[in-house]
Amino acid sequence: MNISIFGLGYVGAVSLACLARDGHTVIGVDVDQAKLDLINAGMTPVVEEGMVELMQSVVASDRVRAIRDVETAIRDSAISLICVGTPSAANGSQDQGAVLRLAHQLGAALRNKMAPHVFVFRSTLVPGTVEEVIRPILEAESGQREGVDFFCAFQPEFLREGTSIRDYDKPPFTIVGCNHDFPAERLRALFGHLPCEFYRTSVRAAELVKYCCNNFHALKITFANETARLCEALGVDPFQVMDLLCRDGQLNISKAYLRPGYAFGGSCLPKDLRATLYLGKQRDIDLPMHAGILASNRHHVDHAIAKVLASGSRRVGLIGLSFKTGTDDLRESPLVTLAEQLLGKGIQLRVYDPEVHLSRLLGANRRFIDDHVPHLGELLRETLGEVADECDVLVVGLSSPGIFAALEAHVDSRHYVLDLVGLPNRAALGGRVEGLCW
Ligand SMILES: NC(=O)c1ccc[n+]([C@@H]2O[C@H](COP(=O)([O-])OP(=O)(O)OC[C@H]3O[C@@H](n4cnc5c(N)ncnc54)[C@H](O)[C@@H]3O)[C@@H](O)[C@H]2O)c1
Known part of the structure; x- marks a missing residue:
């Protein structure tokens, strides 16, 4: 393919070298003349393992040239990869100056081009x-329509500096966000041979996934480092602790706990987090990330409360009360917190949980519910159908085939269903269904 690459920093230069190595003809464009001169002389503008030799060989192959002129690059290529920098502005926002300036030039260069x-x-x-800022600029400057005369796609880059050629050749996945088949097919032709899955998604989801991945990496590093600070204070080897943590492929290094849903609770996670924070406090170790977990969890409960109250109805049914499906453990259940808060707001609450029977609650479990929802007995109903009869709003906090079937049977057009669990059958429910964050 004839490819142009705009921005010859780490991402652009490595892409240029690898695409040329793979037999494509590549035009690199940058505003920095020094980078253009280096590339045209067969040298690398970035320090990266393997780049010295690779750049030398691809420039010698005559498949690479580096220029300043945007119009020439657009004319002589069918596909452009935009790799300019998007650093932080002083206020933390993204400085899009370079990419927006470039978008104006790209649009103008498109004016005389007929091929898509x-x-x-x-x-x-x-x-x-891409959709709200860049596409309008490209359309206004070119006088052409995106999706008809030209196409936009967003493909997040996952290479890491230091191992970027290896990462280019073996990315975790290829994600292409676009609204049309044509750019997806072009990108499949360009990157489909890589040894990874190729996912097509919306442009906005592809943009967000990149942030999500980087934030997750930052979170992992900070988790390991906060744990290490605690280990140091306790005289424990942090490498051993983190190594053991990583050896659990069922609950730790796995998909477990990574599905969006309602807040966490129960008799272990909140109390153990609090004890960890206290341990840090006793030894003057600040653990802000760990502290932030509980604060964030409370925000999630507040988010659910706000959605229920925004419904405007006073007749609310809670489907589920225990901290997770299949247990009657109510201790620190975030559904109990929800119930308590709604009762405090004067909501007429009804509750159904197939596992919760007041007469069978004992010990700490019984004491917890007596403290937080003392009149639970008056609120509990034997069936989901009874709750549906008495309420306009149904908050679903349980996830089981029995609950899904009962909802299908009893939800009708009167109901507003707030889904806290990611219902698999929301389309089959008669009422208006809204997810907590989806
Ligand atoms: N560096 C990484 O490891 C990495 C990994 C994944 C994604 N990214 C993202 O990729 C983008 C590029 O990152 P980078 O590290 O390669 O940036 P970089 O700062 O190394 O390079 C950006 C290049 O763009 C050039 N440029 C600026 N304005 C231009 C214009 N109008 N026309 C042509 N060129 C122009 C600059 O001169 C520079 O050479 C950023 O958005 C970054 O967040 C970076």
């Missing part, structure tokens, strides 16, 4: 940028 050009944004961009 594909723009692939590889720079990290805040969600919404």
Whole structure:
């Protein structure tokens, strides 16, 4: 393919070298003349393992040239990868100056081009940028229509500096966000041979996934480092602790606990987090990330409360009360917190949980519910149908085939269903269904 690459920093230069190595003809464009001169002389503008030799060989192959002129690059290529920098502005927002200036030039360069050009944004961009900011600029400058005369796609880049050629050849996955088949097919032709899955998604989801991945990496590093600070204070080897943590492929290094849903609770996670924070406090170790977990969890409960109250109805049914499906353990259940808060707001609450029978609750479990929802007996109903009869709003906090079937049988057009669990059958329910965050 004839490819142009805009921005010859780490991402752009490595992409240029690897694409040329794979037999494509590549035009690199940058505003920095020094980078252009280096590349045209067969040298690398970035320090990366393997780049010295690779750049030398691809430039010698005559499949690479580096220029300043945007119009020439657009004319002589069918697909453009945009890899310019998107650093932080002083206030923390994304500085999009470079990519927006470039968008004006790209649009203008498109004016005289008839063949359908594909723009692939590889720079990290805040969600919404391609569709709401860049596409209008390209359309206004070119007088052409995206999706008809030219196409935009967002393909997040996952390479890491230091191992970028290896990462280019073996990315975790290829994600292409686009609204049309043509750019997806072009990108499949370009990257489909890589040894990873190829996922097509919306432009905005692709933009967001990049942030989500980087934030997750930052979270993991900080988790390991906060744990290490605690280990140091306790005289424990942090490498051993983290190594053991990683050896659990069932609950730790796995998909477990990574599905969006309602807040966590129960008799272990909140109390153990609090004890960890106290341990840190006793030894003057600040653990802000760990502290933030509980604060964030409370926000999630508040989010659910706000949605229930926003429904405007006073007749609310809670489907589920225990901290997770299949148990009657009510201790620190975030559904109990929800019930308590709604009762405090004067909501007429009804509760159904197939596992919770007041007469069978004992010990700490009984004491917890007596403290938090003392009149639970008056609120509990034997069936989901009874709750549906008495309420306009149904808050679903349990996830089981029995609950899904009962909801299908009893939800009708009167009901507003707030789904806290990610119901698999929401389309089959008669009422208006809204997810907590989906
Ligand atoms: N560096 C990484 O490991 C990495 C990994 C994944 C994604 N990203 C993202 O990719 C993007 C590029 O990152 P980078 O580290 O390669 O950036 P970089 O700062 O190394 O390079 C950016 C290049 O863009 C050039 N440029 C600026 N304005 C231009 C214009 N109008 N026309 C042409 N070129 C222009 C600059 O001169 C520079 O050479 C960023 O959005 C970054 O967040 C980076």
